[in-house]
Amino acid sequence: xxxxxxxxAGSAAIAPTRTxxxxxxxxxxxxxxxxxxxxxxxxxxxxVAVLVFLLGNMLVNGIAGFQRAEMxxxxxxxxxxxxxxxVSLTAPTALQTLEMGGxxxxxxxxxxxxxxxxAARELSPDAWRDVAAALMADPALIAGTRTFQLxxxxxxxxxxxxxxxxxxxxxxxxxxxxxxxxxxxxxxxxARSDATSPQAVGIWGALKGSILTMLVTLxxxxxxxxxxxxxxxxxxxxxRWTDIIEVSINNLAAVPSIIxxxxxxxxxxxxxxxxxxxxxxxxxxxxxMTMPVIVISGRNAIKAVPPSIxxxxxxxxxSPVQVVFHHVLPLALPGMLTGTIIGMARALGETAPxxxxxxxxxxxxxxxxxxxxxxxxxxQIFLWSDEINRGFxxxxxxxIIVLLAFLLLMNGLAIYLRNKFEKSW
Amino acid sequence: MTVIHPNMNDESAKIRARxxxxxxxxxxxxxxxxxxxxxxxxxxxxxxxGCGKSTFLRCFNRMNDTIGAARVTGRxxxxxxxxxxxxxDVVQLRARVGMVFQKPNPFPKSIYExxxxxxxxxxxxxKKADLDVIVERSLTRAGLWDEVKDRLDDSGTALSGxxxxxxxxxxxxxxxxxxxxxxxxxxxxDPIATAKIEELIDELSGRYAIVIVTxxxxxxxxxxxxxxxxxxxxxxxxxxxxxxxxxPIEERTKDYITGRYG
Numbered sequence: 132x133x134x135x136x137x138x139x140a141g142s143a144a145i146a147p148t149r150t151x152x153x154x155x156x157x158x159x160x161x162x163x164x165x166x167x168x169x170x171x172x173x174x175x176x177x178x179v180a181v182l183v184f185l186l187g188n189m190l191v192n193g194i195a196g197f198q199r200a201e202m203x204x205x206x207x208x209x210x211x212x213x214x215x216x217x218v219s220l221t222a223p224t225a226l227q228t229l230e231m232g233g234x235x236x237x238x239x240x241x242x243x244x245x246x247x248x249x250a251a252r253e254l255s256p257d258a259w260r261d262v263a264a265a266l267m268a269d270p271a272l273i274a275g276t277r278t279f280q281l282x283x284x285x286x287x288x289x290x291x292x293x294x295x296x297x298x299x300x301x302x303x304x305x306x307x308x309x310x311x312x313x314x315x316x317x318x319x320x321x322a323r324s325d326a327t328s329p330q331a332v333g334i335w336g337a338l339k340g341s342i343l344t345m346l347v348t349l350x351x352x353x354x355x356x357x358x359x360x361x362x363x364x365x366x367x368x369x370x371r372w373t374d375i376i377e378v379s380i381n382n383l384a385a386v387p388s389i390i391x392x393x394x395x396x397x398x399x400x401x402x403x404x405x406x407x408x409x410x411x412x413x414x415x416x417x418x419x420m421t422m423p424v425i426v427i428s429g430r431n432a433i434k435a436v437p438p439s440i441x442x443x444x445x446x447x448x449x450s451p452v453q454v455v456f457h458h459v460l461p462l463a464l465p466g467m468l469t470g471t472i473i474g475m476a477r478a479l480g481e482t483a484p485x486x487x488x489x490x491x492x493x494x495x496x497x498x499x500x501x502x503x504x505x506x507x508x509x510x511q512i513f514l515w516s517d518e519i520n521r522g523f524x525x526x527x528x529x530x531i532i533v534l535l536a537f538l539l540l541m542n543g544l545a546i547y548l549r550n551k552f553e554k555s556w
Numbered sequence: 557m558t559v560i561h562p563n564m565n566d567e568s569a570k571i572r573a574r575x576x577x578x579x580x581x582x583x584x585x586x587x588x589x590x591x592x593x594x595x596x597x598x599x600x601x602x603x604x605x606g607c608g609k610s611t612f613l614r615c616f617n618r619m620n621d622t623i624g625a626a627r628v629t630g631r632x633x634x635x636x637x638x639x640x641x642x643x644x645d646v647v648q649l650r651a652r653v654g655m656v657f658q659k660p661n662p663f664p665k666s667i668y669e670x671x672x673x674x675x676x677x678x679x680x681x682x683k684k685a686d687l688d689v690i691v692e693r694s695l696t697r698a699g700l701w702d703e704v705k706d707r708l709d710d711s712g713t714a715l716s717g718x719x720x721x722x723x724x725x726x727x728x729x730x731x732x733x734x735x736x737x738x739x740x741x742x743x744x745x746d747p748i749a750t751a752k753i754e755e756l757i758d759e760l761s762g763r764y765a766i767v768i769v770t771x772x773x774x775x776x777x778x779x780x781x782x783x784x785x786x787x788x789x790x791x792x793x794x795x796x797x798x799x800x801x802x803x804p805i806e807e808r809t810k811d812y813i814t815g816r817y818g
Contacts, residue, residue, distance in 0.1 A: 439661035443662070446617065
């Protein structure tokens, strides 16, 4: 049947790749590809839109969170007879000395004189502390006159925002028109800590708590993670035990974070019972959570180092340790850093395990060390979002912006380090 | 079964292998090979793919140690010392027996660092000046000095394939080894780079005992004075290169040389 004649006739008719059926199939393939590309593009556009909406919303709300309603009060310290000198104002007890010396009354007196009685009543009860802080920072002020922008009460601030009781709104409007009330940029937000009034809160306490906690996490998780990855990949024999260890590490990375919090509560707080809420305990708990991520990414980075580099180093007589530390580790480091930063970013945003070990306490002063009570940014955001006072909404957004900025900073550092160490082969 | 031409076993042999077997798990990759490697000549191992010639070569500097499942039995003496012995210091052995691989594998460091690495870890140079001398001498011997002397700080991986391979040869001779093993050193290179490598092997022979594995019979004929033919894990025939290529004794060698299989 397969005679030369039929073959010749077939090819003379039409080549199989030139038939209409083939062209129809070709068109279908192109259509499928176009559809897939459109779908992918759509997905990207959708996620970018969501991100832009989220960030935009955060930014619009958060900008107001970086501002606060303030009233100007000029205080003549000499006339008021406030006592103090360079020595007493820099002593640790300066705040008490000023309070006993009647600074709150002095502030109230000048406020009443300059703003009127009704406005002075709506001055934040803690306003005198700002004055005291200024005096302690610069004792020379005590010999002169100075205008302070003092925080309004949260009721008046709500009134200024066009909400709250009609009387407050009216008072706010009148004061604004008289130039006695304005929303000012509040740099103090980045320097103060938690407080009961949204007018007096700051983020520094939580930010410092986060920084200290992250330091503990990094110092514990990075070396342990990297060394575990190196040992498992380079030295450990491949047997049932290492298989079990590998499975355990992979499972550890998937354990819900609150379980780690329970572990921290049951183990770390049992060992250090008087360190509740301390960054040290928080960092140890988060390190448990971060370490498996570093081990897994580290092992993948080590696997990606070409065996030829190892062979080359062994062949010139490098010992196994020298091969690891001179060749494998430098080449695997960029990948390890990427894994570390992913783990750290997750730890930075983690709330649940820290709630378990008591980092949700109301902490009004920034922690002075790894063992003093602290809170962290995401927990602070969680706590503020729970507050009833309207002023906390904007403060919460501002805190989220600070958290995101911190995250970006960390990521930027990681990208910088990765590019610095990255080599081609 | 193994045909060894006359005068191949001499007293001055650098490496003396006796009854060497290599197992990968259950599989016997090398079966009872005995061979003497002369310090004065280039010895070529030829044979079809999978015949075990590279595996056998890697016994000489114990690179098979890095493969968990590999097991080597028999004796391999380097100047009378059994290198398969457990007491043999592998690091020292590899300083004495250098190796060049099939694919150029310079370290992703500068050209200078590539050469200086071996001398540094072995403490062969105390001062920077001594190291400079070693780097220049090694690169000169590898015929690369003139091409790279102005860019010693550039990355070794930025060189062309042929230059990278000569860099690897320079790296091997920087620690002043007694033997250099070459595992198909030119198979990833173009003909011009290959010619340069072959020229280099010619120049280095005599100073170092060189053992080269190649799947190119022309290359074996060009660069070596001794040739061993391997087939299915056994050494079939070992003799002077001219004899092997013109007057092989074994039928299988003749078939391979004339291109009937392989």
